[in-house]
Amino acid sequence: MTTTNKTVPVHRDVKAELRQQAEEMRQTFAKRGTLVVNVLSSPGAGKTSLLEATARHWGDRRRMAVLVGDLATDRDAQRLAPHCPVEQLTTGGACHLEIPLVKQGLAKLGSNDFDFLFIENVGNLVCPASHDLAEHVRVVLLSVTEGDDKPGKYPKMFRTSQALVVSKTDLLPHVPFSLDAAIRDARQIQPDLTVMPVCSLSGEGLEQWCRYLDDQRKDMIAKSVTDEVRVAV
Amino acid sequence: MHEFSLVRSLLRQVGDLLVEHGGVGVKAIRVEMGPLSGVERQLVELAFDQEVVMTPCRGARLVIEEVSLTAICQDCRAEFQMQGFDFVCHSCESRQIQITGGDEFRLLDVDIAVSEASRSELHQRV
Ligand SMILES: Nc1nc2c(ncn2[C@@H]2O[C@H](COP(=O)(O)OP(=O)(O)OP(=O)(O)O)[C@@H](O)[C@H]2O)c(=O)[nH]1
Ligand SMILES: [Mg+2]
Ligand SMILES: [Zn+2]
Numbered sequence: 001m002t003t004t005n006k007t008v009p010v011h012r013d014v015k016a017e018l019r020q021q022a023e024e025m026r027q028t029f030a031k032r033g034t035l036v037v038n039v040l041s042s043p044g045a046g047k048t049s050l051l052e053a054t055a056r057h058w059g060d061r062r063r064m065a066v067l068v069g070d071l072a073t074d075r076d077a078q079r080l081a082p083h084c085p086v087e088q089l090t091t092g093g094a095c096h097l098e099i100p101l102v103k104q105g106l107a108k109l110g111s112n113d114f115d116f117l118f119i120e121n122v123g124n125l126v127c128p129a130s131h132d133l134a135e136h137v138r139v140v141l142l143s144v145t146e147g148d149d150k151p152g153k154y155p156k157m158f159r160t161s162q163a164l165v166v167s168k169t170d171l172l173p174h175v176p177f178s179l180d181a182a183i184r185d186a187r188q189i190q191p192d193l194t195v196m197p198v199c200s201l202s203g204e205g206l207e208q209w210c211r212y213l214d215d216q217r218k219d220m221i222a223k224s225v226t227d228e229v230r231v232a233v
Numbered sequence: 234m235h236e237f238s239l240v241r242s243l244l245r246q247v248g249d250l251l252v253e254h255g256g257v258g259v260k261a262i263r264v265e266m267g268p269l270s271g272v273e274r275q276l277v278e279l280a281f282d283q284e285v286v287m288t289p290c291r292g293a294r295l296v297i298e299e300v301s302l303t304a305i306c307q308d309c310r311a312e313f314q315m316q317g318f319d320f321v322c323h324s325c326e327s328r329q330i331q332i333t334g335g336d337e338f339r340l341l342d343v344d345i346a347v348s349e350a351s352r353s354e355l356h357q358r359v
Contacts, residue, residue: 003346005260008250013337014243014264096235127235130271130338155318156269156336189320191328 018099018132025099025134029117030224035217036117038135040157043123045143046167048076049200050209051118055083057206063113067105068120069097076120085109096127099134116213129156137216143168145175148182151189158186163194165209170199236272239338240280244288247343251289256345259293263342267300267335268318274299277338302335 013019029036039047051066058064065085068076077088087105089097102119106112119135121128140161142150145168151158158164164186166179183195194212198205247262266272274297281295302315306322307329313322315335322330 001257002349003257004349005344006254006256006347007342007344008254009342010246010250010340011342013339014239014246015338094235094238098238127271130235152318156271159269159320159332187328189318191320 015130015132022099022132022134025103026136027224029134030136030220031228032112033217033221034112034114034117035137035213035220036119036133036135037213038119038121038128038133038138039141040121040125040128040138040161041123041141041143041167042125042146045123045141045146046200047120047123047141048079050141050165050167050198051080051120052083053198053200053203053206054118054210054213055080057203057210062115064116064118065109065111065114066118066120067102067109069101069122071095071122085111085114091122095122095124096131097121097133098131102133115217125150125154125157129154129160136220137162137213139163139165141165141167142182142186144171144177148177148179149185151182151186155189158189158193161190161193163196163212166195166197168199169197169204170202234276236276237280237284239272240277240284243340244281244284244290246340247293248289250343251345254345255347257348258346259290260344260346261294261296262290262340262344263296263298265298265300265337265339265341267337268302269332269336270338272338298341300335303333304330305333306330 026036041047055064066080067087067089068080069089069091070076071091071093074088077086080086087108089101089105091097091101097119119133138161140157142164144166166182179197186193196205196209196212198209247259251259266274278295285291285293303312304315305312306325306327308327309322309325311322311324320330321328
């Protein structure tokens with residue numbers, strides 16, 4: 001059989017289709033008034049602790065739910081279950097979450113009537129940075145025990161985040177970590193980064209963090225309304 | 234390491250193109266990556282070698298084009314190539330810059346083999 005060669009041009013990101021899905025979901029969530037927050041960090045930086053503390057802080061004043069990614073166990077989901085609706089996303093060994101798994105989790109969650117939907121990503125500062133999970137806000141946690149030089153070492157993660165939570169601030173007296181140096185390093189990469197020091201154990205800084213989330217949600221709703229008006233006109 | 238999942242997705246997309254264009258095989262797959270693509274070249278190559286043999290793309294060559302990180306300044310509109318990861322404008326030192334290249338893992342194009350027979354059939358149908 002004789003064959004000829006044919007070049008098929010594509011020129012698009014390998015994740016273009018998933019990104020498109022994420023974009024559509026983001027708009028749907030915005031219209032519904034649900035702020036989606038993608039929470040990322042290295043393993044053990046305190047993501048689950050922050051979400052537990054957030055749920056405790058709000059009590060029943062806000063409706064929040066959590067989708068939590070884990071390689072194999074449901075430990076984080078069990079920790080969060082007493083506080084709010086939560087679904088486990090088991091990645092089966094994969095080091096990051098992708099949109100199809102998020103969709104499965106949402107289906108299992110049943111209700112979609114939330115003010116805030118948190119997605120706790122798998123602990124990893126590299127791969128999750130590349131995957132859009134339909135979030136409105138991407139938050140990266142850096143615990144003080146990890147060192148203040150980390151932002152520059154993980155540029156994609158910090159570049160694609162809107163907020164940085166410096167966690168475990170109660171340990172500051174015990175470790176050589178300069179808050180200023182960490183902030184400087186992070187803003188070198190992402191000048192608009194909002195930085196919030198938090199201790200999830202004592203609740204210090206939680207007020208500011210929760211206010212930030214409320215503000216982001218208000219902005220999202222306002223923006224979604226003007227977008228609709230624009231479409232209507 | 235998410236390269237395997239990305240490469241599997243890449244091969245799925247190329248497989249779809251192969252069917253869509255009535256090809257009989259894939260000769261080459263050209264992709265682009267840069268410093269902020271979030272993928273490691275060696276891991277992509279490793280994943281490709283392992284995965285491609287299990288797909289209709291088997292026998293295809295992977296051609297990787299490495300590009301540098303480029304940006305445009307939101308303040309002075311200067312376009313420039315970035316050195317390292319210092320996100321600052323080369324002309325006016327503004328930090329309000331937008332990345333324009335080198336932050337994606339892109340499928341550029343695909344060389345597929347089309348049999349002469351299926352080509353003429355295609356022409357007849359048209
Ligand atoms: N001292 C101190 N310890 C904390 C704080 N927040 C969390 N921890 C501890 O840090 C450890 C890890 O916290 P987690 O909340 O499980 O961290 P994570 O990021 O969810 O971990 P993975 O999901 O496994 O990546 C636990 O032992 C927490 O008790 C804090 O503010 N101060
Ligand atoms: Mg956790
Ligand atoms: Zn400039």
